[in-house]
Amino acid sequence: xxxxxxxxxxxxxxxxxxxxxxxxxxxxxxxxxxxxxxxxxxxxxxxxxxxxxxxxxxxxxxxxxxxxxxxxxxxxxxxx
Numbered sequence: 001x002x003x004x005x006x007x008x009x010x011x012x013x014x015x016x017x018x019x020x021x022x023x024x025x026x027x028x029x030x031x032x033x034x035x036x037x038x039x040x041x042x043x044x045x046x047x048x049x050x051x052x053x054x055x056x057x058x059x060x061x062x063x064x065x066x067x068x069x070x071x072x073x074x075x076x077x078x079x080x
Contacts, residue, residue: 003039003069010035018063019070028053028062036064 001009004024008014010031018025026032040047050067 001039002071003036003066004071006035006039007032017070019073022068022070022073024066024069025063026066027056028064032064036066 004017007017007026012026012029012031012035016027026036036051037047040050050069052065053062054065055061056063
């Protein structure tokens, strides 16, 4: 299961998923924190190498920037 799939399955709305190239952006919430932490633990990947945070300039909310986790990028949908 991909991280995007795990987020959707947990109830995070796809409409609140954004990206830049292959990087996935989601709002930092208790739900996204739990799902991202669990997903990286289960995947055996080092979370700190792939996940950073920033403040969204439009909403002022904290967001996660998760490197290489925007699924459509890898399936050939290369729209920016």
